[in-house]
Amino acid sequence: MNLLNFIVWWGELPLQAILLYVLVRKQSFRTFPWFFVYTLFTVAAGISRFLTHNYHSIYFGVYWTTQAVSSLLGIAVMYEVFRNVFRNFSRLWWFPLIFPLTVLLSLALTISRSLSVPSGLHDGAIAWIVGTEMGLRLLQVAMFVLLVTMVLLFGLRWRQQAFGICAGYGLHASVALLTTTKFYEFGTNFKFLWGLVSVITYSIAVLIWLWYFSVQPRSEPPRAEQPPLSAQELGRYKEIVRRVRRP
């Protein structure tokens, strides 16, 4: 493995470690506990993969186990972002149904597709694992599309950290869904490209998260340079507001 290959394949590990450091330093685990757990897990998973990458059979087990757990944690992260961004919808009775419905529809689509499209993978266990991962990726993409639609309709500050998590995850999930689908269809012929593209987009996603979590929160700009409202003015305005309200 030459140096460039080594950087491409393992470069995400130090990036993840830096992200973990930033999350701890900024105490972001209070706002996004699942994202923190996800990052902590991916760092631990990356280290175990690195330590076992010369032992093929152990690496195989470690890789797929950590891949499955991180995909599941990824869904928890998307749900966390979803709740964080759309807490204003809590008054609407039908809103909490959106997430479970998305999960069910994604599951149904994945199962239907697995039954209708034959896998190019010869090993049954691998085909099953890749099929499951494909389903999880589909769910992540569906969540991302849903979030983007809601953001367009109801607004969100793009500098918000939730937006950053969503953007990074969406990019990675979309690319991962495409490559995993092709891997599932074409089998090992697509393995190298599948791995390489996934690693590169994941590193870009980590860079996006790093940027969002490392920039300083915006300091409050000074208020208008006018003297504060007098008690008389305030009383008059409040009276107008009261008149706006209906009985």
Place this chain on the structure above:
Amino acid sequence: MIITILWNLMISAGFMSCVVIAAWIWFHFPDRTADDVVDFLLPVDLEKAEILLDANTETHLRCDLSRRDFRKTQRKRIHLYVVFVHRMAHNAAVLIDWANREAEGGDEQAAQLARELQQIAVEVRLYSLLTMIKLRLWLLIRLDSWQVLPAPSLYEVREVGGILGLESYDRLKTAASFLFLEMGQRNFDELLQNL
């Protein structure tokens, strides 16, 4: 076949969303402060809107006019309410944008008012979008011209998706006013006029 199309559509939607997000970041209005609210609002005449949604007014029109004239008038009334709802949706979007910013600020009192405004503005926007879809569908299929069916009643859109539109908009005005006062803005009258 359908499954493959749906699957590919999902993949395309994922990539499209990435592009849309990038475009949204690029074209989005930068930090909206209290100074960038009043001039961007479109006035909504709530009294006129109230008359449009009033069941009694509609019943009177139905009785006073011929069937043909009532359907024609009703179509014009639907068009007018679409204009009002469009303005409501626009104003809610502007206020969400502003409230999103203030909710992150350091002043706890202002942040609390901003969160309240956010919540009401989202309700108004949701009501407006759902109502617009419903009304445009009525206009598209020309529901008012189908003689076999009763002419559509605007009273039906008083509440959509469990949200009372005009009442929510009224609360939106109050919430926006309080936040505006909290931010020490002096063009308060203009805000009420434009909202």
